[in-house]
Amino acid sequence: MCSKPVIIVGNGGHARVLIEILLMQKKQILGYTAPTEEQNPYHIAYLGTDETILQYEPETIELVNAIGSIFTTKMRANIFTFFKLKGYRFCTIVHPSAIVSNTAVLGEGVQIMAGAIIQPFVRIGDNTIINTSASIDHDCYIGDHCHIAPGCVLSGSVTVGKGTHIGTGTNIIQNIEIGKNVIIGAGSLVLRNIYDDKKVYGSPAKEVSE
CATH class of the missing domain: 2.160.10.10 (Hexapeptide repeat proteins)
Structure with missing residues (x-):
């Protein structure tokens, strides 16, 4: 469960579902990252590319992996592994x-x-x-x-x-x-x-x- 302010990694359809859950649970969302700024129907702030996350100390935030999976989970796995190696934690x-x-x-x-x-x-x-x-x-x-x-x-x-x-x-x-x-x-x-x-x-x- 999320106990710190969160950053959403991704901004597609899967992100929308996760954002709605987080808002229902009154979690603090700092913004989302994506390769480029895109429309976000919940008006969540665009923070920049995924590398922007590295500007935050790992102990101050938690991440939400909003990369979906249609035929392969490799991209999700790569995101998770990269940030785990940098010391960040992902919300359940x-x-x-x-x-x-x-x-x-x-x-x-x-x-x-x-x-x-x-x-x-x-x-x-x-x-x-x-x-x-x-x-x-x-x-x-x-x-x-x-x-x-x-x-x-x-x-x-x-x-x-x-x-x-x-x-x-x-x-x-x-x-x-x-x-x-x-x-x-x-x-x-x-x-x-x-x-x-x-x-x-x-x-x-x-x-x-x-």
Whole structure:
């Protein structure tokens, strides 16, 4: 959770969702960074490029990683890693309407959006997005830098490797293991384990070529 003034890294659609949560929670937003100044519907101040953050002492602010993920989480991961190495900390953000078990463990910079459900003994790694109305059932493990897109359903004891993107509306049955850097297309049904660096799509999900 954010306990210091925050800077938003990015200004796209994902940023808008995060800013609304922060405003609902009455957090102090210093501004946003982006390659160029862009319209911000919440009238949040433009501070400059991402390098502007380095003008602030790490102990005085917290960061919000507002870089979204459509097919890859690499850019989000790069932003997170760069600023962590400089000593900065990222806020963990949970929408007030999300249901999160008291036994769930959330890493640094995790973002849980409206209507999401996180059941008992779920573990979520750093810098991972659990997007709108996603449902993560008991004993799941989700690695760092993942994106569980809107409307996904993960049954119990599913494992998701680092850097994996699970597309909107995907359903995954219990006890499935998904590797690192996997891309699962929207609307898929996952019935079998998936190895690292694979792209799968369909119902049932099957590997697809580039």
